Amino acid sequence: MLTLLLYTYISIIGIQLIYFLGIFRSFAFYKEEKKRNLKKLPPVSVIICAKNESENLRENLPKIIDQNYPEFQVVLINDASSDDSLKIMEDFAKKHAFIKVVDVKSNETFWGNKKYALTLGIKAAKYDHLLFTDADCKVNSEIWISEMAGKFNDHQTIVLGYSPYKRIKKSFLNALIRFETLLTAIQYFSYARIGIPYMGVGRNLAYHKKEFFNAKGFIKHMHVKSGDDDLFIKEVAHKENTALAFSESSITLSEAEKSFKNWFYQKRRHISTSKHYKFFHKMLLGLFYISQFLFWLLLIILLVYQYQLILVISLAVLRFLVQFIIYGNSFKKLHDTSLKWFIPVLELFLIMFQFVIFIVNSFSKKVHWR
Template sequence: MITALLLFWLSIVGIQLIYIFFVYTKTAFYRHPDRNYAVLSYNSADYYSESDDQQGVTVIVCARNELANLKELLPLLNNQDYPTFEILVMDDRSTDGTYAYLENDIPELSRVRAIRIDKEHQHVTPKKYALTIAIKKARYPTVLLTDADCRPASLNWLTEMTEPLIFGSKDITIGFSPYEYYPGLLNLLIRSETLFTAIQYFSLALSGRPYMGVGRNMAYRTDLFFANKGFYTHMNVVGGDDDLFINEVATRSNTFVCLAPDTFVWSKPKTTWAEWRQQKRRHLNVGKYYKTGNKVRLGLLTGSHVLSWAMALVVGLLVVVHALHWYSFSSDEWLLLLVSTGAFILRQLAFWVIVGRISHRLAHTVHWSFIPFMDLLMAVYYGLAGLKTLFNRRKKQIYWR
């Protein structure tokens, strides 16, 4: 029994080492490919034709009661350094004065236009309905998505996120959206989960297995959306307007990963545990609709992460019990215990180095000194989330986003 337990622990740690050394390193050491389409200057007539709407971009912001955020965000979007683009704001039944502001108070924001949604539709969730209408009404064939509570890191955000689509051969660009720093455990948990999720979807995409993006920072061609019939297969699923859509349409060849700091979009995190739990319930509800291969890969990744720590605790208790009762391990058991423990220590060090490097390049999301604690924190989080998903069968209330 002890041998079987140690072999199981060793195999679990082995899976983790495979992911860390052969998947996570794709993001840790990723270099953007040379982009020949970006060599010329925007001032060159050979590079851009003002009359060519095929190179235009529609930035879409879906908002409900986000007046304060829109007042900050829209000027930042309006000033993006790109020749031809529009900003399309979808006002979904707002009651805080958003519509009046969009109609009367933004004459200096020449690129902004707005569409008002006055009612909810039963056949589709509100966010997906708003996005669908926005994409249908978009003037340009490339759309760039963000949220009202987001802030692009630079005026080059639009340019760098859409270059691979407009001047390259890609259909999708997935970017990074870090959360702002606040003191406290909740904020650390949010930033840790954001970093770890980004490591997963970036690394798997760079390994040829793209499965998701985040709607706070993502671009794609509208013809890809229409060819896939939009959100048809998951219209009534709460959430998924970003990851479920990408899960369906992303391939090895059509997806570009953008890790340039100028393309980061900073987001405001939840500040109460209740708000955060509501957000997580929505996200956990979406994962079960992923493709089977994606669920298997993610299951192995998160399951081995949780079990590597759980088995370390079990083995540690086993050693303590043996020491207290003067039991002895056989020579083979001692050897296997040393090998398993060594592999676990190697896994901890490799995780610290590789994830620390990724965190450094992704806006220092989590300070390197907190990476070991984040490692354990995420193991506990995923373990509890998995148990909650397994046993919670209550009907969820539908929220806007």
């Protein structure tokens, strides 16, 4: 039995190395294209959908309003808020003519569906190039729009951006959340690099309006409460029309959840959406997770039984070394190298956390946008 486990362990490490060197390497050693001339940038509609985000709107809207960009509008969507979000939006709109407010009332058919609100906002947008973020996101520079919109050209009509979470020192939860966000970015950037994009994040995402209308909006997955970003991107994105933006000036920052309970709820919603991915994407993503899980499980078993210790440890060291090089280089590209020394510990905890979510989602009710 131990011999069988050893051979399985060797095979699993082989699979892991294929992922690290065959897929994730494509992003780890990729050089982002230089930004384009400011005068050639297209007019852009920045779209922000907010539900009960009054404080975040007050704090974050000024940095978007003050963007250094030749021509843009801001579309603020009030998604049936119960606080004073609408009033704050209207106050900003009175001061700035380029702000348009879309007030979405509660709709029994589309209750709690962010996609319905976004659809109304997209239809109201003045320009064809759309840039999306959330009310709780802070843009990282005054040239955020320029950095994202600069990726558009005649062929590339989708721009996948990056939106990490702010660092909180001496917080293991925060480190785990940031680590998971980094790994997610490495995956969707890497898959896009090899020509099979499967998702983006709505906190920092851009696409041409024609992509939305050619796909008939979110109609194919309107019944799914989440997925306005990843399910839409997996439907319309392909090798030729997708660009990446991850420069420090192009990112948006969010406040991470401060309790495991809230983060657990958030990740349940995100992970539940993945079952609607294309089969090929689910297979690749699932195989990588299974290989991670089995690597740790088999490593622990073989170490406990002290079976072929030199071989087992040598292979583990090789795997960790390759992982450290690929992840370390990717973390540097994504502007957060503080976690690279804790990769093994964070990875183990994240695998266990995701396993628990998978079990809970298999037996619990769905979770919605709130």
